[in-house]
Amino acid sequence: MSALLPLPRLPLTALAVAALLGAAAGVWPGAGIASAQGTAPTTQPSRLPTAPAQSRGTAEQASVDGVVEAVRQTVLAAQVPGAVVALQVKAGDRVKAGQLLLRLDARAAEQTAAAGAAQVRAARAAQDAATREFERQKQLFDKAYISQAALDRAEAQYKTAQAEAAAQLASAGAARTQSDFYLVRAPYDGVIAEVGVVLGDMAMPGKPLVTVYDPTALRVSAAVPQTLAAKLPADAKVQAELAGAAARITPVRTQLLPTVDPATHSQTLRLDLPPGTTAVPGQFARAWLPVAGSGDARVLVPAQAVVRRAELTAVYVAGADGKPLLRQVRLGRTEGAQVEVLSGLTAGEQVVLDPQAAARIR
Known part of the structure; x- marks a missing residue:
């Protein structure tokens, strides 16, 4: 029977110790690492602010969409046909009352006016001759050189010449007025909103040429449903809000039209803006209505x-x-x-x- 030789003593490294402990516990090295790498950690929701x-x-105000309108906005059209030969304004220009905006070809009208003026001069000359003749006939009648019938004929000729002169003067005035129709002027101080023609266009009666509005008189027009209009107090303090404005505007006058639109079942609310308000027609706006218990x-x-x-x-x-x-x-x-x-x-x-x-x- 041979004797058992003693095993040499080897130094235990950290990995060897871990292997021995893992074997005792039934877990081998690397198992825990693989498990950690195979499963993503669960993130718990942190406490967010x-x-x-x-x-x-309770909302005591209701808003309705509206649009900025000009209280005075005029679409100028031609009263007579003619080609546009002069166009002196463009959109955005400020104009004064009576300023010439455009001119139509008025050569025929000017010739008619000149002919009328000449006829007036001829009628006045005939009237002067008839007046002098009537004065002479009166003097002769006073001296009993002519009969009453001759004086009556002279007076009739005088009155006829006077009436013809008045008729020619009225006809010349109508011709001058007709020639003024070829000049389109601004009806009041304002801003040109739109020019609908260019040089050479043919203007016809009723065809829009230029649109002008008064920037000092603006209002907000909004369609208010009947359900809200019925809740408006008699002394409602309505406010207007313009697109891009920092604060609301208190109108100087509020008007709720009595008629109802049968298609939308709404009434038109008009809010006159204070003078000096910076806005343009067509701009988006909103009307705030103090309707108690509206929402x-x-x-x-x-x-x-x-x-x-x-x-x-x-x-x-x-x-x-x-x-x-x-x-x-x-x-x-x-x-x-x-x-x-x-x-x-x-x-x-x-x-x-x-x-x-x-x-x-x-």
Whole structure:
């Protein structure tokens, strides 16, 4: 029986120790590392800053869309046919009352007016001759050199010449007036809104040539539904809001037309703007009506919580498990750092103030 030789003592490295401990525990080295690499760590939703959607009481104002109109806006048209031979204004020019805007070819009318003036001069010469003859006949009659019949004939000739002179004068005046129709002038101080012709165009009676409006007299015209018009108080303090304006405008006069449009079932509301208001006809506007109890409570959220992606407008709402949920909303007006939510959110819900951080959480 041979004796057992003792095994040499080898130094235990850290890997060997780990292998021995893992064998005792039933786990081999590398198993835990492979497991960690094969399974993604679960990210727990961190606590994101949130704010509640606030309720701003009952909405006591209703808004309707409108448009800026000129109280005085005139479309100038030709009264006689003729070619446009002079065009002295363009769109956007400021003009004075009586200023010449364009001129039509009036050569035929000018010749007619000249002929009328010549006929007036001839009629006046005949009237002067008849007047002198009548005076001589009167002197002869006073000396009993002529009969009453001769005097009557001289008086008749005098009155005939006088009537013919008056007729020729009226005819010449009509010819001059006709020639003035070939000149288109500004009816009042204003701004040229549109020029509908160019040099050489043929103007016909009733054809629009130039549109001019008075910039000192503007108003907002809005179509108010009958349901809102019925709730308007008699002394309603209506306000106007212009596109791009920082503040609302209090009109100097408010008028609700009594007629109702049968197609839209709405009434026209006119708000006269104060003089000096910077606006142009056709500009978008909004009329704010103080209608008590016109709607539900308004919901406001911080503007920084709104997410805009292409055509999507949404906010992240904190769910029951703390995870943010993207919810589409429809927005209204912006009031300072807050924006009104018309639909998609109720008051009291928590919205995430950092949408970018919420988007990274799955």
